[in-house]
Amino acid sequence: MHAQPETRLIIRCSASVMFSVLLIFFLFQSVHAEELKANLTPPHFLIQWGTQGSALGEFERPIGITVDGDDFVYVSDTGNQRIQKFTAQGKFVLSWGKAGKEAGMLDRPMHLTAAHDGKIYVAEYANDRIQVFDHEGNSLAFIGASGTGKGEFDAPGGVAVDRQGRIFVADFYNHRVQPFAENYSALAQIGKKGRIFGGNFDYPADVAIGPDDSLYVADSYNNRIQKFSPEGKFVTKWGGFLGTGIKGNSSGSFDVATAIEVDVQGRVYVADFYNHRIQVFTGDGDFLVEFGVQGSAPGEFERPTDMTVDSQGNIYVVDFGNNRIQKFAPLTSQTKHD
Amino acid sequence: MKTLSFKTISLAFLLSLLISPWSGNFTLQATETQDQQVIVNIDGLSCPFCAYGVEKKLKILAGLKDIEIKMNEGQVLLTFEAGVTIDVEAIKEAVEDSGFTAREIILPKSQT
Numbered sequence: 001m002h003a004q005p006e007t008r009l010i011i012r013c014s015a016s017v018m019f020s021v022l023l024i025f026f027l028f029q030s031v032h033a034e035e036l037k038a039n040l041t042p043p044h045f046l047i048q049w050g051t052q053g054s055a056l057g058e059f060e061r062p063i064g065i066t067v068d069g070d071d072f073v074y075v076s077d078t079g080n081q082r083i084q085k086f087t088a089q090g091k092f093v094l095s096w097g098k099a100g101k102e103a104g105m106l107d108r109p110m111h112l113t114a115a116h117d118g119k120i121y122v123a124e125y126a127n128d129r130i131q132v133f134d135h136e137g138n139s140l141a142f143i144g145a146s147g148t149g150k151g152e153f154d155a156p157g158g159v160a161v162d163r164q165g166r167i168f169v170a171d172f173y174n175h176r177v178q179p180f181a182e183n184y185s186a187l188a189q190i191g192k193k194g195r196i197f198g199g200n201f202d203y204p205a206d207v208a209i210g211p212d213d214s215l216y217v218a219d220s221y222n223n224r225i226q227k228f229s230p231e232g233k234f235v236t237k238w239g240g241f242l243g244t245g246i247k248g249n250s251s252g253s254f255d256v257a258t259a260i261e262v263d264v265q266g267r268v269y270v271a272d273f274y275n276h277r278i279q280v281f282t283g284d285g286d287f288l289v290e291f292g293v294q295g296s297a298p299g300e301f302e303r304p305t306d307m308t309v310d311s312q313g314n315i316y317v318v319d320f321g322n323n324r325i326q327k328f329a330p331l332t333s334q335t336k337h338d
Numbered sequence: 339m340k341t342l343s344f345k346t347i348s349l350a351f352l353l354s355l356l357i358s359p360w361s362g363n364f365t366l367q368a369t370e371t372q373d374q375q376v377i378v379n380i381d382g383l384s385c386p387f388c389a390y391g392v393e394k395k396l397k398i399l400a401g402l403k404d405i406e407i408k409m410n411e412g413q414v415l416l417t418f419e420a421g422v423t424i425d426v427e428a429i430k431e432a433v434e435d436s437g438f439t440a441r442e443i444i445l446p447k448s449q450t
Binding site: 061110126172173256303320 | 387409
């Protein structure tokens with residue numbers, strides 16, 4: 001079948017218009033990202049603390065980190081089966097937990113979060129639960145149980161709490177995010193196992209909440225970040241080519257994204273595990289800045305697993321392979337989004 | 339110092355004969371009470387989410403007494419209770435359930 005000359009003209013014009021629109025869009029995105037990137041420089045190294053061991057203030061494979069409203073820092077010292085609390089200057093304050101299932105005991109504490117309600121939520125990978133503590137380490141409650149059903153976990157890796165009090169859990173081996181209401185009743189899961197498309201997960205290890213209650217997921221083995229609306233609807237994804245999950249080491253690509261954090265200005269921090277660096281993005285995934293290279297000198301990382309930002313904008317990074325915490329100064333300038 | 343009488347020596351000899359079969363059993367018992375160690379070599383264990391995932395899945399194996407993950411070496415050391423028959427297929431399944439494949443499973447000599 002042959003199209004009429006007028007039809008061909010219309011098709012050609014439409015294609016040209018579409019191509020131009022796409023070109024302008026990508027050009028705008030690229031210029032926009034460059035503008036944002038140009039305004040930020042990698043943060044300066046400030047201090048570090050910790051070394052390998054089991055004494056107070058020492059670490060054995062630390063994984064998670066969070067800071068509370070008073071800028072106390074909490075670290076999940078996973079190999080030692082405990083949580084350690086420090087001042088913002090790295091001075092040891094207290095420690096709690098030992099291996100077990102009873103209240104107050106822990107089994108492989110991974111990512112943790114100090115929520116707006118003043119409580120510390122700890123994802124227990126091997127106990128398949130979230131344990132809730134007060135700031136002194138007293139156990140308050142458990143959330144979840146082992147399994148694949150609603151409200152159950154198979155190795156919860158990370159936890160976040162939004163401003164409505166809802167709790168979101170990265171359910172690693174169930175390849176989903178399991179939300180709970182403020183009263184700990186389970187809500188409908190977000191996502192399912194899969195690749196490429198939005199809403200599909202491959203071993204998600206962490207979650208974070210943005211200032212507008214958007215949900216961000218470290219879709220770890222898809223090597224990407226996914227963003228969802230507060231209602232749980234997929235919004236966008238990034239990491240590698242069009243967020244399809246192809247791993248890489250260029251800016252904006254990941255080689256296993258093990259953790260995610262969002263600061264009060266909505267900037268998204270990602271622990272890029274095998275690339276030994278932290279990458280920072282806008283809330284929509286535009287690359288801003290990165291810092292860290294492989295090594296053990298100050299400012300260098302050996303497989304970072306998590307990071308957090310305090311009220312002053314200081315950044316704390318869990319340097320997993322070096323068994324230490326490193327603290328960095330705030331990002332030096334404001335972005336045009338702020 | 340007293341010298342040993344013939345009677346005492348004979349009694350001791352008889353007693354040693356009586357005890358000897360038991361002592362043989364004790365030796366056997368001692369062998370059976372030794373823990374059995376299995377080495378599982380797995381590639382890609384340097385990520386803690388993977389390593390502790392493998393640990394979690396292997397923990398449910400029957401008769402498992404202890405588990406040690408050597409992340410940098412990509413090795414898992416399993417210690418089983420004495421006398422337990424080690425189920426190699428169960429080990430393989432547990433490793434696969436954690437998203438990996440066991441490259442090599444080295445059993446104790448008693449189970450090969």
